[in-house]
Amino acid sequence: LPNSIALQSGQKIPLVGLGTWQAKSEEVKAALEEALKAGYRHIDTAFNYTNEETIGNVLKEWMDAGKIKRNDIFITTKLPHFGNRPSDVPKYLKKSLQRLQLDYVDLYLFHHPFAFLPDSSGEVPAEENGNWVLDKGTDHLAIWKALEEQVDAGKAKGIGLSNFNISQIDRIIKNSRIPPVVLQVELHAYFQQKEIRHYCKEQGITVIAYSPLGSPGAKAHFMKKYNYSPDKFPDVLGTPAVSELAFKYKKTPAQILLRHLVQSGIPVIPKSANPDRIKQNFEIFDFDLSDSEMTQLDALDQGENGRIFDFLCWKGVQDHPEYPFQKIS
Ligand code: A2P
Structure with a gap:
């Protein structure tokens, strides 16, 4: 696999x-075709994103046409939060594999x-008065055991975690x-x-970056749907230090941000549905940031204040015993 670790x-x-x-289902088809043409061989989805079927159709087309082989591509999907029970693990992985x-x-x-x-369909969370219903009995160790069994059964080559904190890991x-294997x-x-x-480094776990561009697209969605304040969404792409480096290297701010992470050994999964941006997000292997530029970008970190996704839009989530982040009163 090219440019892999x-x-x-x-x-x-x-x-x-x-x-x-x-990425809406109809968008995903075009985006994935564009990405495969541009050389992407790693696709990140989830049961919750409701686009596995579309992704499966494109992959099948490409494989049937002999343009890619199964072991040329790296596919990640995820157990939905409404399937966090040991008996649900084989059930949801099976559905994902079928799709x-x-x-x-x-x-x-x-x-x-x-x-x-x-809910009764098993496809979405149950709702009560417009809110999802928490299941507070989550047993991480029992779920993990069920995930290990899926590795034994050959259904997943690797298993990992997402949105967990250090003590949970x-x-x-x-x-x-x-x-x-990953977080x-x-x-x-x-x-x-x-x-x-x-x-994670000490434990040999590879950290994968979601929202590596600061998720500019989530802003409108969250402000409208969940009444989030615009302050919650920093303009990471618009940072002057990033623009200056973009100018110097004749790259875009997005390419600088992605290069910074990749050069630190972190796989990134930027989302885009736009052909030009899909291409540009992959064209980050033909330049190097200097040590001092890496240090300058490292210094943009705002720690906990920089977090966008705290899941508080899901009412009551802080009351779950396994809520992973600092509670906000
Ligand atoms: P679009 O799909 O229209 O390209 P993240 O991966 O951090 O969540 O960011 C995804 C968001 O950033 C999407 O809204 C996407 O919009 C936008 N985006 C993706 N690539 C770029 C890029 N190269 N430059 C600017 N915006 C981008």
Whole structure:
């Protein structure tokens, strides 16, 4: 696989993957075709994104046409937060594999440490008075065991975590037979997750950056749907220091931000539905930032203040015993 790094499991993961959260199903088809043409071989999806079927159709077309082979591509999907029960693990992975038309995924992630109840269809969370219903009985160790069994069964090459905090990860590591190979978290110039990266490095866990551009697209969505304040969304792409480097290297601010993470050894999964931006997000392997430029970008970190995704839009989530972040009163 091109421009990839090795995971603790021996698997290779391409440093740039196509993120697909918030990509509408009809958009995903064109975006994925564009991405595959541009050379992407790593795709990040989730049961919750409701686009696995579209992704599966495109992959099948490309494989049937002989343009790609299964082991040329790296596919990640995730257990939904309303399937966070041991007996649900095989059920939801099976559904994802059917939709993706694959026999196995490269990574299956435990998407959120907290849980909601599913509705009777099993496709979406149950709602009561317009809010999702928490399931407070989440048992990480039992769920992890069920995930390990999916590795034994050959349905997932690797298993990992997303949106977990250090003590939650530590407890799983201490009680696991197969350790998590990755941790996927929000990570961008304003929120560099230095503590969790240090911890993961010691444990041999690869940290993957979601929202590596500061998720500019989520802003409108969250402000409208959840009444979030615009202050919650820093303009990471508009940072002057980033623009200056973009000018110097004849690159875009997005390419500078992605290069900064990739050059630090962090795989990134920027989402785009736009052909030019899909291409440009992949064209970050033909230049190097100097040590002092890397240090300058490292210094943009705002620590906890830079966090965008605290999940507080999901009413009551802080009351779940496994809510992973600092509680806000
Ligand atoms: P679009 O899909 O129209 O390209 P993140 O991965 O940090 O969540 O960011 C995704 C958002 O950033 C999407 O709204 C996407 O919009 C936008 N985006 C993706 N690539 C670029 C880029 N190269 N320059 C500017 N905006 C981008």
